[in-house]
Amino acid sequence: MYKLNKFLFAAICSALTIITINAKAQEVANKKDKQNSSADSLKKGNVPNRYFNDNKATSTSAISTVTTDVLYRTPSLSSTNSLFGVLPGLNVQQTSGEPGFEAANLNIRGIGTYGFTNGNGYNTQAIFVDGLEVSSRYFNYLSASEIQSISVLKDAAALATFGMKAANGVIWVTTKRGVEGKSTITFKLRRSTQSAIDINKPLNSFGFSNLYNQAISNDNGRIWTPAYSPAQLSAYQNGTGTNVDWFDQTLKDSAPYTDANLIFSGGDNRSKYNIVFDYLNKQGLYNVNNTDSTSNQSFGRYNLRANLDFDLGNIFEASVDLNGRLEDRRSPNYATGYSTGRLWTDLYNYPSNIYPVYDGASQLRLSGTPLFPNNPVGSVNNLGWQSNRSRFLQGNFTLKEKLDFIAKGLYASQTYSFNSYDLSTYNKTRDYARYINGVTTTTNQNTTLASSRLSGAGQQDWRQLLATIGYKASFGKSALNSAINYHQSTSTGEGIFGYEVNYQNISGRVNYNFDERYVAEFGFSYFGSDAYADGNRFHFYPSVSGAWIVSNEDFLKGNKAINEFKLRASVGKSGNDRAISPERYASGGRYLYQQFFGNSGNYYIGNGTPAANGGLTQLFLANPNVGPEESMKYNVGADLTFFKNLNITLDAYIDKRTNILTEDNSFPGSFGNFTYLANIGEMTNKGLEISASYNGKVNQVGYQLFGMLSLNKNKIDFQSELAPAFDYNARTGRQFGSIIGLVSDGFYQLEDFNPDGSLRAGLSTPLFGAIQPGDLKYKDLDGNGKIDALDVTQIGNSFLPTTNFSFGGTIDYKGFDLSVLFQGVAGNSVDLIGNSYLRAQNIAFVNNTNAYAIAEGAWAYYPAQGIDTRATATYPRLTTTANQNNYATSSFWVKDGDFLRIRNAELGYNFSNQVVSKLKLQKLRLFMNAVNPITWSKLKDDFNIDPEFTTGYPPIKSYTFGLIATF
Numbered sequence: 001m002y003k004l005n006k007f008l009f010a011a012i013c014s015a016l017t018i019i020t021i022n023a024k025a026q027e028v029a030n031k032k033d034k035q036n037s038s039a040d041s042l043k044k045g046n047v048p049n050r051y052f053n054d055n056k057a058t059s060t061s062a063i064s065t066v067t068t069d070v071l072y073r074t075p076s077l078s079s080t081n082s083l084f085g086v087l088p089g090l091n092v093q094q095t096s097g098e099p100g101f102e103a104a105n106l107n108i109r110g111i112g113t114y115g116f117t118n119g120n121g122y123n124t125q126a127i128f129v130d131g132l133e134v135s136s137r138y139f140n141y142l143s144a145s146e147i148q149s150i151s152v153l154k155d156a157a158a159l160a161t162f163g164m165k166a167a168n169g170v171i172w173v174t175t176k177r178g179v180e181g182k183s184t185i186t187f188k189l190r191r192s193t194q195s196a197i198d199i200n201k202p203l204n205s206f207g208f209s210n211l212y213n214q215a216i217s218n219d220n221g222r223i224w225t226p227a228y229s230p231a232q233l234s235a236y237q238n239g240t241g242t243n244v245d246w247f248d249q250t251l252k253d254s255a256p257y258t259d260a261n262l263i264f265s266g267g268d269n270r271s272k273y274n275i276v277f278d279y280l281n282k283q284g285l286y287n288v289n290n291t292d293s294t295s296n297q298s299f300g301r302y303n304l305r306a307n308l309d310f311d312l313g314n315i316f317e318a319s320v321d322l323n324g325r326l327e328d329r330r331s332p333n334y335a336t337g338y339s340t341g342r343l344w345t346d347l348y349n350y351p352s353n354i355y356p357v358y359d360g361a362s363q364l365r366l367s368g369t370p371l372f373p374n375n376p377v378g379s380v381n382n383l384g385w386q387s388n389r390s391r392f393l394q395g396n397f398t399l400k401e402k403l404d405f406i407a408k409g410l411y412a413s414q415t416y417s418f419n420s421y422d423l424s425t426y427n428k429t430r431d432y433a434r435y436i437n438g439v440t441t442t443t444n445q446n447t448t449l450a451s452s453r454l455s456g457a458g459q460q461d462w463r464q465l466l467a468t469i470g471y472k473a474s475f476g477k478s479a480l481n482s483a484i485n486y487h488q489s490t491s492t493g494e495g496i497f498g499y500e501v502n503y504q505n506i507s508g509r510v511n512y513n514f515d516e517r518y519v520a521e522f523g524f525s526y527f528g529s530d531a532y533a534d535g536n537r538f539h540f541y542p543s544v545s546g547a548w549i550v551s552n553e554d555f556l557k558g559n560k561a562i563n564e565f566k567l568r569a570s571v572g573k574s575g576n577d578r579a580i581s582p583e584r585y586a587s588g589g590r591y592l593y594q595q596f597f598g599n600s601g602n603y604y605i606g607n608g609t610p611a612a613n614g615g616l617t618q619l620f621l622a623n624p625n626v627g628p629e630e631s632m633k634y635n636v637g638a639d640l641t642f643f644k645n646l647n648i649t650l651d652a653y654i655d656k657r658t659n660i661l662t663e664d665n666s667f668p669g670s671f672g673n674f675t676y677l678a679n680i681g682e683m684t685n686k687g688l689e690i691s692a693s694y695n696g697k698v699n700q701v702g703y704q705l706f707g708m709l710s711l712n713k714n715k716i717d718f719q720s721e722l723a724p725a726f727d728y729n730a731r732t733g734r735q736f737g738s739i740i741g742l743v744s745d746g747f748y749q750l751e752d753f754n755p756d757g758s759l760r761a762g763l764s765t766p767l768f769g770a771i772q773p774g775d776l777k778y779k780d781l782d783g784n785g786k787i788d789a790l791d792v793t794q795i796g797n798s799f800l801p802t803t804n805f806s807f808g809g810t811i812d813y814k815g816f817d818l819s820v821l822f823q824g825v826a827g828n829s830v831d832l833i834g835n836s837y838l839r840a841q842n843i844a845f846v847n848n849t850n851a852y853a854i855a856e857g858a859w860a861y862y863p864a865q866g867i868d869t870r871a872t873a874t875y876p877r878l879t880t881t882a883n884q885n886n887y888a889t890s891s892f893w894v895k896d897g898d899f900l901r902i903r904n905a906e907l908g909y910n911f912s913n914q915v916v917s918k919l920k921l922q923k924l925r926l927f928m929n930a931v932n933p934i935t936w937s938k939l940k941d942d943f944n945i946d947p948e949f950t951t952g953y954p955p956i957k958s959y960t961f962g963l964i965a966t967f
Contacts, residue, residue, distance in 0.1 A: 050131070050161045050485075050509070058513050060521050060545035060568050061158035062635050062651050064088050064691075065151040068176070071144040073819070073904050074931055075190045075257060075960045077282055077299055078140045079147060080104040084903045085806025085823030087152050088649070088689040088708045089169075093800070094948060097196070097956030099282040100299035100329035101339050103140035108152055108169030110712035111736050111800055112655045112685040113576060113629060114662065114719070124578060126165035129173040130321060130396060132417045132464050133165070133489060138392060139173065141327060143278040145188060145261040146305045148176045155635035155653065156572025157545035160523020161485065161507035166541070167576035167631035167657070175321070176265070177307045178274040183266030184922060190929075190962035192257035196285065196954040197932055199251075200841050200944040202850040205243040205353035206236040214860050214867070215845045215878035218772065224862050242353045249357055250347060250376040255283040255296075257958065271310050278303035285953075286340075288332065288380045293428065293449045295385030297340055297953075300328040314402070321396040326389065333383040333429055334374065344952020346374050348840035349849045359435035368434025369441050371848060375434065382432035384449060386425065393420045409473040415466040422459040427452040459494040477515040484508035499590070502530040504538075519547040529577050533593040533624050543572020543633075564641035576629040576657075592661075592677055595622040621676040629679065632656045648692045655685040665720045680720055683736065687712035700813060707807035726782060728793040737798030739829055741889035742791055743779040747859050747873055748772070768884040774859030774877025776886050796894035802827030806903075815910045824900035830939060830947065832893040837952050841945065843887055845880045854943055899937035899947040905930045923966035932957040 064087040074082040080103050084092045094104040111123050127139045151172040153159055159166035202208070210233065213226035228236075235241030259280040267273060283290075284297025303325045310318045334343045355367035357377045366378035396417045403410040431447045433440050470483035487505040507525040521544070528538040550556055551565040598619040604610035637651040660681025667676060691708040716732050724730040731740065750773045754760055759771075764780035766787035781791045803826040810819040832842040844855035857874030860867050876886040908927030916924045932955065937947045948955050 050507075057549065057564070057566070058516060058519050058547065060511075060519055060547045060570060061153070062089075062155035062568070062570070062637055062653075063151055063153055063158050064090070065149050067149045068144060068147055071147055071150065072188075073906050073929060074144075075192045075259065075929065075958060075962075076102070076931075077280065077301070078103040079142055079144050079150070080106060080140055082144060083150065085708065085804075085808075085821055087150075088691045089154050089651070089687075089710055090152050091710070091712075091800060091804055094955060095950040096953045097194075098339060098951070098953035099284050099297050100327070101953070102956070103136075106171065107800060108171075109154060109653065109655065109687055109710075110685055110802070111714055111798065112168060112631065113657050113660055113683055114681060114716065114736050123168055125169045125171055126162065127171040127173070130175055131415070131466065132396060132419070133462075134394075134419060135421070135460070135462075137390070137421065138394070138419065139171065141301060141325070142173070143259075143261065143276065143280070143301075143303050143305075145263060145278060146175050146276045146303070146323075148174045154651070155545075155570045155637075156543040156574065156633040157521060157523065157568075157570035157635070159574055159633070160509060160521075160541075160543040160545075160572055161505075161525050162574065163505050163507065163525035163527025163541050164503075164529055164539070164575035164577045164628050165527075166525070166574035167629060168578070175305065175307060176263075176274045176276070177309060178265050178267040178272030180267050180269060180272060183264070185967040186261070186263040186265070186923075187965045187967075188259075188261040188263070188962070190257075190259050190960050192958040192960040193254045194257050194282070194956045194958040195254040196251075197935065197957045198940060198944060198946050199247055199954055200852060201245065201247050202348070202352065202841075202852050203856075204236070204245070205241060205351070206233060207856070208351050208353060208851050209233055209236055211851050211855055211858065211878055212845060212880075214858065214862070215880050217862065218774070218860075218877050218879055219881060222772065222861075224865060236353065242356050244352050244355075244357060246347050246350050246352070246376050250287055250343075250380060251285045252287050255285050257282045257960075267309070269311060271308070273309070274305075274307045276303070276305045278305075284331075284340075286332065286343075286380050287377075293384065293430065294381050295330045295332060295387075297331045298329075300330075302326045315405075317400040317402070319396070319398045319400075321394075321398075323392065323394040325392040327392075329388045329390075330385055332380045332385055333427070334376075334379040339953075341952050342374075343376060343380065345836065345840070346372075346376055346379075348837060348952070350376065351850050355436060359438065365435040365438070366432055367436060368444075369436060373434060373442050373444070378432055378434075382430065384427065384429040386427045389424050389426070391420075391422050391424075394418065407471070410469075410471050412469045413467070415464075417462075417464040417466075419462040419464075420460070422456060424456050425452075426455075460491060462489070462491045464489045479513040480511070481513075482508070482510040504528045515552070517549050517552045519549070521545045523572070525574075527575060529628065531577055531590055531592075532627055536593075536625070536627050539575055539628060541573045541575055543570060543574075545570035545572070561642055562640070563644050564639060566639045568635070568637040568639070570633070570635045572633055574631045574633065576631060592620060592626045593622060593624045596620045619675065623676065623678055625679075626661065626677065627659060627679055629657060629661060629681075630659045632658075645695045646692070647694075649690070651689045653687055653689075657681070657683040657685070662720060665722055680718065682717035683714060684717055685712070685714040701811065702813075703809060703811045705807075705809040708805065710804040712802055712804075725790050728781060729790065734794055735798050737800060738794045739796030739831055739889065739894055740792050741795045741891065741894070742787070743781065743793065743795060744890045744892035745777045745779045747876060748775050748777050749870060750861065752777075766885050768888060771885055772877060773861065774873070775883070776876050776890065776892055778890065795889075795891040796829030796831065797827055799828055799830075799897075801825035801897065815912060817906075817908050817910070819904070819906050820902065821904045822900060823903040824898070826898040828897040830895050830897040830945075831889065832895060832943070832945075833887060833889075834893075835950060837950070838945070842893070842943075844878055846882055846887070895939055895943070897939060897947050899935060899939070901932055901936075902930070902934045903932065905933065921965055921967055923964065925964040927962050927964075929960040929962065930958070931960070933959075
């Protein structure tokens, strides 16, 4: 904390000094205001790139960019949630709305690779902020008010200089800088009400008990043996029996969100500044007050960024970028780690009739049993709370030299950067007794609040050095822009398993332009990583690209219909070393060229029943030849403008991956129980991107229409797997992440069984345990008379959609403006029993769990009770025991994940110059905003499950009021 306070003090003093100097200078300076330089350059048609910006008209790269005004339309802790539907080629998935854990997962151009563990971690892209690489934890919670633009670098031309960081694409972030002109102070405030998009609540006590009677009777040989009597059912129905809505008791309908920014900006021809003070607070949905002994789930952020630029004469320029950020994630101790996943597990699994919230009429005793010990209301209020505090300190120091005295257009620059992160924890704990009928049921007792000291939980220090020399010149109709760069990076982590990661990169670009008609570019990276053995650490990654600006040819110049027509193409090689993650060093995931041992091996000593003793065992067998994954990228594109108002961009691409680091399963079991990793995987990823916008005006009404479509498909060309018995069993040749399982074929009926309970002749026999009428039936794909592991095939697509699309528009009239953004996906699948939260909602009663509306369609036949759903069943028979047959991965549980949302809608009013001048302001804007207000989804309609739901805490919708005032 002392370091941060010292840092903040120095930054504030520097900022105030520069503001004072500029205020005096501007008394005699030109009063003309100017736009922010980054925004202005983008409007002029520049696109960001490494070392020097490309003019968009002559760029050979595939780059998509979004600016700060669009990012600010989504009030969120993380700017990643502002990227839905605004960048072609970027897939965005937000899986949770939990404060402090709601950053979205990003993928550029789908999935291009697979790693030696499951999941999507090795498809993540590198992230650069102001030219320096940063971690996702740093990027995810940047304030939208400090960001000028976010760009996605997608093809070989754009990624030419990034080497082993380039295969999965790059997120390129530019923060706001000061500009020459009058000093301004801008105040921004947003206040939101946020609530869950949807929560799929379980059945009430009456519905639960009715179905439970079916389940227990099915388990007793289909003899009606109800666990709940008619009197109990009547009590549940008339409200005299226990019927607790745990969601309603534990959660609030809504929670507040607040963020505020104070921005100082200005400069003259000698110095410029942009200073951002940022505050944000988001409260969770838990029905608990923030006190000394209790805490809601919450996230707080305090942020300061100061970007300072200095002109030091004819030769030197300098810039100093300073950023300090504190994040505080608080939650009840009813948690798993830092997230409250345990609470949501209990909310989804606890039936409504287990016990009332309080034991007796008073609220002095909380109910609880050994089987259901965590009374949700009691646990969020009576276990204390924890605070996890993250601290970021970041600084970039750059010196630039204009070397025109040596050669006109020659320049050099040097940058030193540090980025420090640490995490500390603080806990206040207590406990409470659980009662039933006045008697304690567990060993837990009421305790007083106990505090723990603030303790360190992790630290990372990142140092980077950049040195660039470039040359830019024109010779008649020819123009040359070139640069060569050296980048050195060292990252160290502390904790139980410390690590140090080192990279070196020598890279460059040469861009040649003839008459603004023909453009050629060569780029390269000679990149080294210490993850590999000596002699295999450095690899060379070249790229070439070109563009033909057809609209500058004589036969199209001056054409009124076609204002711009450019064709682009690029090809190049890049690398990926993200499978060698430093955080995986503890489990042997880095330095795989060395032998790694673990303590999971046992040896036994003694007679009779020998005692097991821990010993060392090989976890990963050393592979001295392990190296980076390689990517060959091919891209063709076109940029067109018609009638000055219609803009269209098209790109088609192929990404061919080889040397994917993956487990080699070709070794027989006799070689021992170890994992051997090798660069043997292959995969192809291809797609198409289209974006279009149209600007128009009718009288005093201005409008813009826009849309984008991204299509993506991948295929595993080679994956080391045991030789499949049949082609349809294989994963090679399929889309990565495809769901493999059994093919559902209805339900077994009474007539499918002999009197002794055995299956009738001619029906294939499942090998997943005993079956009954009402169980799921599967197709025997190999026709051998058995349903087993040889009958699995692809039954669903990947979790990542193959189609992303968005469309919308803005309209403005006399200061009023209205904008709306629709965003949707298609081509992905959702497995209703694919994770613990989904299983809780879709598998009834097993392991003393709950029942949801989906179970009301269960197959059942009890004619004496008036129950017969044989012809209408939409769910297998109910049971209270594990059922491997019904709950195996199968097409019965796999559903389409397609959806369409209104991601954002905003209504605003900009006050006229006459009004703001009377208020002594330069600008005043009021606005109302809605995020995720409406969703169209078959998954939601049929099962009341949000299509982006994968964790306990639900996705969030919000309604916001805000203002922006510039002084």
